[in-house]
Amino acid sequence: MTIRVLLADDQTLVRAAFAMLVESARDMEVVGEAATGREAVELARRFRPDLVVMDIRMPELDGIEATRLIAADEALTEVRVLVLTTYDTDENIVEALRAGASGFLVKDTRPAEMLDAIRTVAAGESLLSPGPTSRLIAQLLRSPSGVGSVTVSGGPESLSEREREVLTLVGRGLNNAEIAEVLGLSPLTAKTHVSRIMGKLGARDRAQLVIVAYESGMVTPGGV
Template identity: 75%
Template sequence: MSASMSGRTPAEPSGTGTPLRIVLADDQTLVRSAFAMLIASAPGMTVVGEAGTGREAVVLARSQRADLVVMDIRMPDLDGIEATRLIAAADDLDQVKILVLTTYDTDEHVVEALRAGASGFLVKDTRPAELLDAIRTVAAGDSLLSPGPTARLIARVLRTPDPGTAAEPAPGVLEVLSAREREVLALVARGHNNTEIAQNLALSPLTAKTHVSRIMGKLSVRDRAQLVITAYESGLVTPRTALQPPA
């Protein structure tokens, strides 16, 4: 899958130049070792811990002050979904980003991981450069959700009866948003960054960013990945309309 939502080169995370602190969570030692070697070869990143279970991932994220956890979904003791949920819910771990790994991009558990607080997902056979780009993208605060795979995945999970029929947004979910905010949310779900949203709606990038932040606050979601899930589940965006260019 693409290494970013719109195919752009991911921005370097802001900060003081301190390397990104990464925890690798996978029950396969060989997988962890391969990822650790790859990350060690990249500037600006360091692996501060390796976990074989979801519970270990939560402990290491806290004790090692991790910036990001590369999280496998299927692990013993505590799976990646529950581990993600625990990290996302912990006040002292609110800076930790989660990048979920899965064997197939049709894995229905991916949606649950995104709901739980993950910022995106990659398949395990992704190319090394894409994994490094994905880490940078998520650490910088962006979602890693390619519109095509995401649309197909959510359609499968939600079992949309007619992907070509636009549903009315669920009032209980989106009634707190203004008409403009719904337009912004739809563009987020289509994979647009703030600059692209600004161009589509004739706004300044700062105004677009402000709209996105307000939407996240109103919907009480952790990041843009959860905004995408909300847009699909509410019916504001359907798998077919997500792949169409904006009007």
């Protein structure tokens, strides 16, 4: 299947470079380009891409708010957002994850890694760098002025013991194959557990599960 990608960045040359890269992959196509956050939301609603590559800093509507609007739109539940940032220590990353982004990527990432990131997020996985992400989440949870908690409909207490184990590993940044290896499960079983956890907690994707794991104390920065 072809991965349909929407590119959102206010710099024309950056969008052009990303478009050339995406179109160079046989399994991807660019369905639209947006220069503002507002335009990104409008094009997402029009084209319903599989994934939006979203710059955080854009005019009219920043990438975080644009991500929040896309994630809140019931008609766009299958649309994933991969946010772009200049630095992996940018605290806006966590705010974007809370808003509904499925992961983040720094702009100086190598081309092949960016294509792999698009495939990863489009396949339903989260793309998180455990080290920087854990530091950012810990920092924001300690700060009274930090971003509010991610909104979910349930808590870890509603999970079985095995599901809590899986959630802890998700919080540490492990993918399904790695979780399966640690717990002695098949990758399919690990994936099923993750899906059930998202259903019980009402989480949009794995990125939100990471934040829940930290906020509940199941994962601590030193434990990653």
